[in-house]
Amino acid sequence: MVLQLGEIAAQIGAQLQGDPDVEVEDIAPLHRATAQQLSFLSSSKFADHLQSTAAIAVILHPDQQAHFSGNCLLMADPYLGYARAAALFHPFEQKQQGIHPSATVDPTATIAADAWIGPQSVVMANVEIEPSVYIGPGCVVASGSKVGRNSRLMGNVSLMEDTVVGESCIIHAGAVLGSDGFGFANDGGKWIKIPQLGRVVVGDRVEIGANTTIDRGALEDTLIGDGVKLDNLVHIAHNVQVGEDCAMAAMVGVAGSTKIAPNCTFGGQAGVVGHLEIVAGTHCTARTLVTHSIHKAGVYSSATTADENRKWRRNSVQFKKLNESVQRLRRVEQKIKQLDEREEDE
Amino acid sequence: MVLQLGEIAAQIGAQLQGDPDVEVEDIAPLHRATAQQLSFLSSSKFADHLQSTAAIAVILHPDQQAHFSGNCLLMADPYLGYARAAALFHPFEQKQQGIHPSATVDPTATIAADAWIGPQSVVMANVEIEPSVYIGPGCVVASGSKVGRNSRLMGNVSLMEDTVVGESCIIHAGAVLGSDGFGFANDGGKWIKIPQLGRVVVGDRVEIGANTTIDRGALEDTLIGDGVKLDNLVHIAHNVQVGEDCAMAAMVGVAGSTKIAPNCTFGGQAGVVGHLEIVAGTHCTARTLVTHSIHKAGVYSSATTADENRKWRRNSVQFKKLNESVQRLRRVEQKIKQLDEREEDE
Amino acid sequence: MVLQLGEIAAQIGAQLQGDPDVEVEDIAPLHRATAQQLSFLSSSKFADHLQSTAAIAVILHPDQQAHFSGNCLLMADPYLGYARAAALFHPFEQKQQGIHPSATVDPTATIAADAWIGPQSVVMANVEIEPSVYIGPGCVVASGSKVGRNSRLMGNVSLMEDTVVGESCIIHAGAVLGSDGFGFANDGGKWIKIPQLGRVVVGDRVEIGANTTIDRGALEDTLIGDGVKLDNLVHIAHNVQVGEDCAMAAMVGVAGSTKIAPNCTFGGQAGVVGHLEIVAGTHCTARTLVTHSIHKAGVYSSATTADENRKWRRNSVQFKKLNESVQRLRRVEQKIKQLDEREEDE
DSSP, rough: OOHHHHHHHHHHOOOEOOTTTTTTTTEEOOTTTTTTEEEESGGGTTHHHHHHHHOOOEEEGGGGGGGOOOOOESOOOEEEEHHHHHHHHHOOOOOOOOEOTTTTOOOOOOOOTTTTOOTTTOOTTTOEEOOOOOOOOOEETTTTTEOOTTTTTTTOOOOOOOEEEEEEEOOOOTTTEEOOOOOEEEEEEEEEEEOOOEEEEOSSSOOETHHHHHHHSSOOOOEEEETTTEEEEEEEEEOOOOOOOOOEOTOOETTTTEESSSSSSSSTOOOEEETTOOOTTTEEEOEEEOOOOOOOOEEEOOOOOOEHHHHHHHHHHHTTHHHHHHHHHHHHHHHHHHHHHHHHHH | OOOOOOHHHHHHTTTEEEEEEEEOOOOTTTOOOOOOOEEEEOSGTTHHHHHOOOOOOEEGGGGGGGGOOOOEEESSSSSHHHHHHHHHHSSSOHHHHHHHTTTTEEEOEOTTOOEEOOTTTTTTTEEEEEETOOOOOOOOOOOOOEEHHHHETOOSSSTTTTOOESOOEEETOEEEEOOOOOOEEEEEEEEEEOOOOOOEEEEEOOEEOOEEEEEEEEOOEEEEEETTOOTTEEETTTTTTETOOOOOOTHHHHHHOEEESSSOOTTTTTTTTTTTOOOOTTOOTOOOESSBOOOOOEEOOOOOOOHHHHHHHHHHHHHHTTTHHHHHHHHHHHHHHHHHHHHHOO | OOEEEHHHHHHHHHHSEEEEEEEEEEETTTTOOOTTTEEEEEEEEGGOOOOOHHOEEEEOOOGGGGGGEEEEEEEOHHHHHHHHHHHHHSSSOOOOOOTTTTOOTOOOOOOOOTOOTTTTTTOOOOOOOOOEEOOOOOOOOTOOOOTTTTTTEEESSSSSSOOOOOOSEETTTTOOEEEEEOOOOEEEOOOOOOOOOOOEEOOOOOEEETTTTTESSSSSSSEOTTTTEEEETOOOOOEEOTTTOOOEEOOEOOOOOOEEESSOOOOOOEOOOOOEEETTTEEEEEEEEOOOOBBOEEEEEEOOEEEEEEHHHHHHHTTTTTHHHHHHHHHHHHHHHHHHHHHHOO
């Protein structure tokens, strides 16, 4: 695709300093861009590349303009400019329509004329597939489920019974939505299964990563708000509510019935135990374990981080005596106070 | 389904205080139950709802009876009552029998007449599928595997060669049983694969979560005992033994050859390193890392938990000097002892 | 398969002490080996079994030879001998060739004559499948992908667009390669997707575990070096580079753009944050969280480990006051210094 620089500037919301008629073929990193390609500077760490890049134009912050003599697309957030420009050059195009002959579609399913049901996929009873939906190869859409307009299931995705996916969602390969929640009552040492009767309901513009799992609710629904982004291998348990525009990096786990308000972020391998409430604007760094509700927006952390094994051994042994050490410290403080008072008495 | 209250009481083992002839249509949470529905109070946290619920009857603990004027089903464990009542209203029904025309079934496989092999599934050579088994859409049952009576593979499940699944098991979508264990010998920096010749053998009444993986043994089998419940994205390595009625929440990992005795529980993201033995009745809270065998039943923990990032930064820096700080504390104690003795000498 | 002991010794590089003409049928653990089977002693922990084993021959370290009176295969690394011998008895044999009639293969795909495309698999446009490749049941190989000679996709594997897999790789069930990286720009609270335009490129002799996910790069490729071994449920984010012969145990996560040099190992549940560089010969124990680049080869750790919950509670509370306690320690040290000086002044 060829776009003119002036058109790109208008579309991404940048101020153009240069020739609007220049033709651009794609976007690439500074060090690799050709004379037909646009590039961007999103971190001053890479500012050195501005001198050597062959890019015909660069998206950058006004503060960096002085360091580049070529065509500039000036924006307060060049990374956002990159995102928008890349989408201009690489729009998703739904090229196929209809039902692949190898797919299995139940006669009671409703499939929009311009949707695509890929090879070896299974669409079961009473499913509703809206217009422009893409169901990739090997997917299962179980009975009663609904996939909203423009949404895409990339491949080998499983939507279990009665799952609802909103519009313009992307569900990556291997993701499972609507598996049973982990609900058991204990009957004298034996686990009795509690039927999981709720659904998974996913809003619009949600992206769900590869092999991520979202369980159906026990009695109520598990809810994923509009605009939520979940990375790969994330686990969302039954009855969880994830608020709008939350983002969770890979391997985050959220236990049952926890409610997360909008605009929270969770770094990789973070975890949240069950039945908590997390206020909007909470940000947890990688590997943070949240065991109490968070009532105040902010940044939270908990992990201990890598050290030489030899040092770590000694420190982690002392972690197990930490309370004891603090008691010793207290006794020392008291003793010093006594000594000090004795001194003064003398 | 409509059931009479007296019948429900008898089936779930509750003492009825009220009208046995009342007709009940389903079970629902207190705040949402209609006048045709049963509800339950499993935590005193929700006792306020007793006043306002429209439920025609409530399962509750005898201590709570005074707070509810309607029909009561009294039980020491109302949560167990809820589990049993929900199962009464929502029994699993195997509605389909036979082999879907889109499935691929090897002629050497033995399939019980009333089992169901779902669309796009693959059943390979010498597989044995017992009566009332449900193989959902997109599943793979590799050669030599066996699925016991009443068990269900929900969709896109992979049972690799020679896997044995007992009776009345539920294996959720995306789970993989029988993948190769992670076994390599190091040959001058290069990894040499060790053929994984054992199997995965799963007992009866086991539930395995979505996208969970259980590796086959190296020379012996990986064993999952009767009644075990594994949540989503759990990893069980080769040669592990998980004892009867153990339960593992999502994202738990157990490394190779570890033996876990019956009736243990593991919170989400817990981990157990290889070649350990864990005694019966061990309970690990979320994110616990077990690096030594556990010989005494009880509750174990290890994680550090969320704090404001600003505070955490300072504390985690000190964690890396913890042993050093304890040495300082020791010197302080010695010095005080000296000072104290000097005082006394004077 | 029956092999003579002399032949085995030659093939595995062991020194034979005993009868080279003895016939051996398989390899088994010491306690279970029959008189037709070979065994091995890889840990002195099991040396007791040498007295009682029925094995016709044992691979062991020369130091252990005195404890076994039967046929010995002497090697400095008996575990490596076991790996090699097991591979002799259990070579992978590609028994099938061609395309199963239930598979869907795009006419533009190139499939080597002796490759196998398993039942219900999907091979899309312009895919290249080299000789002796095994594509198991239910796999998806999306358009533009290439699978190198002798490589095997075990079942329900997803290779997304343009993924490149080298020669002699094994990709276990449920793995996903080439899913979109987790790339978003934030536009006033809303996440804007960044098209993920790079690929996943996997070298030769790589093994990838069940339900592991490897994301495609944003602009450049995600690279997995020759000989890398990844266990189950591992996550490799976009633009990561994993150097040759690295090994990662289950549930390891590596965040975006991190570069890991050759010959590193990561224990289960370890994590590495994004944009780091890890030097060759780095070894991280289980659950280690790496938040800074590692410039010096060695062993690294970070986790706190299991303790009785009652003790852990007190210690983890003190972790949150650790910096404060160290300040108290500092004040105590100062006070002691004062007291000491005062003493001396007197």
